[in-house]
Amino acid sequence: MIQMNNISIHFPGVAALKNVSFLVEEGKAHALIGANGAGKSTLMKVLSGAYDHYSGEIYLHGEKVTIRTPKDAKQLGIQMVYQEVDTALIPSLSVGENIMLESMVHGMGKKQFIHWKSIHEKAAEILASLHVNIPTTKSISELTLAQKQMVLIARAVSDSCKCLILDEPTAPLSQTETEELFRLIGLLKKQGVAIIFISHRLPELFEICEEIMVMRNGESVMSEKVSETSPNQVVEKMLGKPLADQYPERSSSHGEHILEVKGLSDGNMIDHLDLHVKRGEILGLAGLVGAGKTEICKALFGEADTVSGEIFINGKKVKISSPYDAVRQGIVLIPEERRKEGLVVTESVSSNLSMSNLKKFSQMGGFLNFKHEKREAERMIEQLAIKTPSSETKVANLSGGNQQKVVIGKCIETDADIYIFDEPTKGVDVGAKREIFDLITALADQGKGVIYASSELTDILGMTDRLCVIYDGEIVKEMETKTTNEAEILFYSTGGK
Amino acid sequence: MTKPEASTVEKQLVKKPFKLFDFFYKYGTILTIALLILIFTWANPAFIDGNNLINILRSISIVTIIAIGVTISLSVNGFDLSVGSTASVANAVVISMFVWYSQNMFVAILVVLAAAILIGLINSLLIVKLRIPDMLTTLATMFIIQGIALTYTKGATVSENMVMPDGSYATGVISPLFVKMGQVPWIIVVMLVVVIVVHIFLTYTKHGRYMYIIGGNKEAARLSGIPVNKYKTIAYLLSAVLAAIGGMVLASRVMTAEINAGSPYLMDAVAAAFIGFSVLGAGKPNAFGTFVGAILIGILSNGLVMMSVPYYAMDIVKGAVLAFALGLTYYKQK
Numbered sequence A: 001m002i003q004m005n006n007i008s009i010h011f012p013g014v015a016a017l018k019n020v021s022f023l024v025e026e027g028k029a030h031a032l033i034g035a036n037g038a039g040k041s042t043l044m045k046v047l048s049g050a051y052d053h054y055s056g057e058i059y060l061h062g063e064k065v066t067i068r069t070p071k072d073a074k075q076l077g078i079q080m081v082y083q084e085v086d087t088a089l090i091p092s093l094s095v096g097e098n099i100m101l102e103s104m105v106h107g108m109g110k111k112q113f114i115h116w117k118s119i120h121e122k123a124a125e126i127l128a129s130l131h132v133n134i135p136t137t138k139s140i141s142e143l144t145l146a147q148k149q150m151v152l153i154a155r156a157v158s159d160s161c162k163c164l165i166l167d168e169p170t171a172p173l174s175q176t177e178t179e180e181l182f183r184l185i186g187l188l189k190k191q192g193v194a195i196i197f198i199s200h201r202l203p204e205l206f207e208i209c210e211e212i213m214v215m216r217n218g219e220s221v222m223s224e225k226v227s228e229t230s231p232n233q234v235v236e237k238m239l240g241k242p243l244a245d246q247y248p249e250r251s252s253s254h255g256e257h258i259l260e261v262k263g264l265s266d267g268n269m270i271d272h273l274d275l276h277v278k279r280g281e282i283l284g285l286a287g288l289v290g291a292g293k294t295e296i297c298k299a300l301f302g303e304a305d306t307v308s309g310e311i312f313i314n315g316k317k318v319k320i321s322s323p324y325d326a327v328r329q330g331i332v333l334i335p336e337e338r339r340k341e342g343l344v345v346t347e348s349v350s351s352n353l354s355m356s357n358l359k360k361f362s363q364m365g366g367f368l369n370f371k372h373e374k375r376e377a378e379r380m381i382e383q384l385a386i387k388t389p390s391s392e393t394k395v396a397n398l399s400g401g402n403q404q405k406v407v408i409g410k411c412i413e414t415d416a417d418i419y420i421f422d423e424p425t426k427g428v429d430v431g432a433k434r435e436i437f438d439l440i441t442a443l444a445d446q447g448k449g450v451i452y453a454s455s456e457l458t459d460i461l462g463m464t465d466r467l468c469v470i471y472d473g474e475i476v477k478e479m480e481t482k483t484t485n486e487a488e489i490l491f492y493s494t495g496g497k
Numbered sequence B: 001m002t003k004p005e006a007s008t009v010e011k012q013l014v015k016k017p018f019k020l021f022d023f024f025y026k027y028g029t030i031l032t033i034a035l036l037i038l039i040f041t042w043a044n045p046a047f048i049d050g051n052n053l054i055n056i057l058r059s060i061s062i063v064t065i066i067a068i069g070v071t072i073s074l075s076v077n078g079f080d081l082s083v084g085s086t087a088s089v090a091n092a093v094v095i096s097m098f099v100w101y102s103q104n105m106f107v108a109i110l111v112v113l114a115a116a117i118l119i120g121l122i123n124s125l126l127i128v129k130l131r132i133p134d135m136l137t138t139l140a141t142m143f144i145i146q147g148i149a150l151t152y153t154k155g156a157t158v159s160e161n162m163v164m165p166d167g168s169y170a171t172g173v174i175s176p177l178f179v180k181m182g183q184v185p186w187i188i189v190v191m192l193v194v195v196i197v198v199h200i201f202l203t204y205t206k207h208g209r210y211m212y213i214i215g216g217n218k219e220a221a222r223l224s225g226i227p228v229n230k231y232k233t234i235a236y237l238l239s240a241v242l243a244a245i246g247g248m249v250l251a252s253r254v255m256t257a258e259i260n261a262g263s264p265y266l267m268d269a270v271a272a273a274f275i276g277f278s279v280l281g282a283g284k285p286n287a288f289g290t291f292v293g294a295i296l297i298g299i300l301s302n303g304l305v306m307m308s309v310p311y312y313a314m315d316i317v318k319g320a321v322l323a324f325a326l327g328l329t330y331y332k333q334k
Ligand SMILES: Nc1ncnc2c1ncn2[C@@H]1O[C@H](COP(=O)(O)OP(=O)(O)OP(=O)(O)O)[C@@H](O)[C@H]1O
Pocket: A011, A012, A014, A015, A016, A034, A035, A036, A037, A038, A039, A040, A041, A042, A043, A083, A387, A388, A396, A397, A398, A399, A400, A401, A402, A427, A429
């Protein structure tokens, strides 16, 4: 149906796409996979009209078409749900308005007045057809990340849609939400809609897609039917080498209690929670999306309206009522919504990497040592394999996954005793995942305490020494990781007793 | 392997289409200044005269100092609209200290700085604690402070030998040393010192970096353990103090305190700070850029006067050139 031929595009200092060709067929789901910064999002942005300075041709049903603006793409029925959901939503408007944004902007014709009732009715109808239960009058700023995602998908299908591009849609979704999405994708496929699906989770690509294209360094390195390839082959093509063991070896000797928490409450979801971490130990917080893992992390970090409870670090009682206190007491948090909470996208990679530990880079009188800062930044860029033209590049110009890596680098750069990771592997490719795991393990081996919160059960099982299953803001079960398995964790995290 | 070669070739290819735009973004303001100098010199060769250039620098001193304060408030993504009124207060207080209360220069300046700190504290209290948006807060305090200045002087102009309410004459005199501050070269020196010190503070110290981080993403700054409220408070304190310094320089130059003498400086200062964003491609508020912005405005005003543009038409030309300079620097190619 759609044929992209020899697409190339340049940004200052990088050739993001080099002669990429891509064939999209009606009623089929196409997987697009590749390491962070390989050019997946860029290729899809070309198709959806976000850039106009590319070279190459695009054909629709054999006819050459011009796609240079988002409007061009939409008129041809190409809809895209962007990776950074927050950039595409208007937080002050309601869910209904955000879903119907397009028809409010383009579909009004000569009409001057907005018929609110029909807007909300139509929006509700679309949400209902997606089996999503969000009131259309709610404001976007009150939604969770997963709900925002659903709103965007609803917006994309609100218009006549022939080709739907989903850029890492499942990253913030829970199991059930993901299944909902897949059901919806199946439905759309039956209606003849072509789906392009970008994800770093191989199993789901193999579950719902018919075709797969692998990208590396701005080039297409493999196009194949899913039925004729295997996950191992895909990973090998994607990284250019076979993937080593996914999880590092863990030593199991732990020291004293480094963190002890008694009766932690955040006045909202968390009520009298006890937990402890030993030196050199990685404690997992397992649970579904929305179980309250993020809330626990934030409460520990002093980032909640009313935090109460006792926190002991190295046996000493400390008071943590703000993130500032937490950092001073040696706790760092790697937040989940990284673009919003972890980065200053208008600043360079190096100043983002150094921002939580500027003391290390400043001399007497608070003067900064730029050379030292740059050296450390370059070390971190290499260690995490962050794909960037230089340490001075603005973070806004990095690919989604590389932005994630910058946040992780920033937090590791901080000299702390306790590290709290909230979904650290979200949106990073399999190769980089291993790098991040190595860094986390290295922290534990240095005798730090690590809390690892994630809804990816395989990662929890692979990385942690001990784990707490969280359900509705409570610890429902504590287990040694060695003694348990995925099924058991899933049982407890869905409320089983 | 041939890869590295390939990528250097690509780099050269990549650079070309972007160069022109980059060039304008970085040098747009400076180009406008050069263009203006050419036009004004062509119209009247006396424009490029050394005396006139010094005259321009002298005339922009107050705007620059106040604009640097605005720049600091912008760096934390705030906006201090009360700087003009603060300058008025400083002007009135410092002259009255001399004229009404016969104080020496040291005391006079100290009192003004105390008043400025008080204003900064009130602004930051409203912004940080009550969480009123910056622009609204300072819009409100702008009126309050302006009113305080008026009330303090009872709506009269304060000057040496003025008639006091009880019919007698004011006996105090303005310290000659203080008057020096408003004259060449000191008025230019004060401005340059302020620009350089603040430039170093914002660019080379960790405090300045913290402010930019807060300005770029407050949420991320907070979660990185940066004391956001503390730095916002500092920003508004500095902004008020610089506005007060601007007001004192104004006082020493005119040696009187007219009513609302500081207010007209607000708009020029804000314009200078915003023009400064793009100077040399900084893309954010910065002291050096603000200085260049102030120079642009100063040259414009001076040149227009020399070209005998009637005063009532001046703002039209001024606004148009500002829009041109901003357009040149903000125009973005997709
Ligand atoms: N606006 C831009 N300016 C400069 N460079 C850019 C811009 N957008 C993308 N790039 C660069 O292009 C390359 C490809 O980025 P892209 O976002 O397509 O990666 P991706 O495959 O989607 O990665 P991820 O899995 O991390 O989302 C990256 O190296 C990125 O730094």
